Amino acid sequence: MSREIRITPSILNADFDHLADEIAKISQVSDLLHLDVMDNVFVPNFTFDFASATSIIKMSDLSVDAHLMVADVDEIAPAYAEAGCASVTIHAEATQNITSTLRAIRKVGARAGLALKPATQIENYSEFIDDVDMFLIMTVEPGFGGQKFMTDMMSKVSRTRAIIGSRPIWLQVDGGISLETIEIAVDAGADTFVAGSAVFKAQDPAAMVTSLRELANSVAD
Numbered sequence: 001m002s003r004e005i006r007i008t009p010s011i012l013n014a015d016f017d018h019l020a021d022e023i024a025k026i027s028q029v030s031d032l033l034h035l036d037v038m039d040n041v042f043v044p045n046f047t048f049d050f051a052s053a054t055s056i057i058k059m060s061d062l063s064v065d066a067h068l069m070v071a072d073v074d075e076i077a078p079a080y081a082e083a084g085c086a087s088v089t090i091h092a093e094a095t096q097n098i099t100s101t102l103r104a105i106r107k108v109g110a111r112a113g114l115a116l117k118p119a120t121q122i123e124n125y126s127e128f129i130d131d132v133d134m135f136l137i138m139t140v141e142p143g144f145g146g147q148k149f150m151t152d153m154m155s156k157v158s159r160t161r162a163i164i165g166s167r168p169i170w171l172q173v174d175g176g177i178s179l180e181t182i183e184i185a186v187d188a189g190a191d192t193f194v195a196g197s198a199v200f201k202a203q204d205p206a207a208m209v210t211s212l213r214e215l216a217n218s219v220a221d
């Protein structure tokens with residue numbers, strides 16, 4: 001059976017003044033909507049507070065994959081699950097209590113994700129695997145869209161794939177994913193792809209999501 005590929009567009013580079021229209025452009029062809037929450041503390045950029053994020057979660061026809069780049073993640077992550085996110089991802093570098101926060105997310109019925117910045121090694125976090133539904137390997141420094149894909153993260157993706165083994169854990173990559181970079185990420189073992197500027201700067205965002213998926217499927221084992 002071939003690996004299931006998921007495309008999760010990020011609205012970070014979408015037109016925030018017309019978000020409903022932007023989401024509608026890709027909702028028929030995407031798996032989840034990737035929502036980047038930044039607090040200007042954990043990363044040097046701010047996107048949404050919880051109230052604004054909640055209104056996007058409620059308004060979106062697509063289920064939401066929240067990527068929390070915030071310092072107070074242990075307090076706020078369960079609230080994102082309660083607000084209706086299908087998946088809530090916390091950063092290993094931000095959490096004070098990985099196990100209890102991952103379990104609190106799952107307890108509300110959402111998938112629990114664990115994200116690693118480029119300098120963070122997967123081997124230090126493999127012990128938490130039984131509480132994880134998705135690993136997110138950052139392929140840029142978190143904080144901004146439109147950055148260059150870090151090819152040197154591919155060995156971490158391969159090592160994470162080996163650690164996952166046959167468990168039904170998703171392996172997401174985020175940052176610089178495009179038609180030029182998705183194949184190498186598939187080859188390394190990723191199955192879930194965030195794409196921000198590649199999708200929302202394309203003339204036809206839905207066609208770009210479909211092209212990314214087709215290319216990924218064509219090289220997936």
Ligand code: DX5
Binds near residue numbers: 145
């Ligand atoms: C970066 C965010 C990404 C970003 C991806 O901190 O986590 O999700 O939006 O944007 P692109 O695809 O433009 O790198």
Ligand code: ZN
Binds near residue numbers: 067174194
């Ligand atoms: Zn993200």
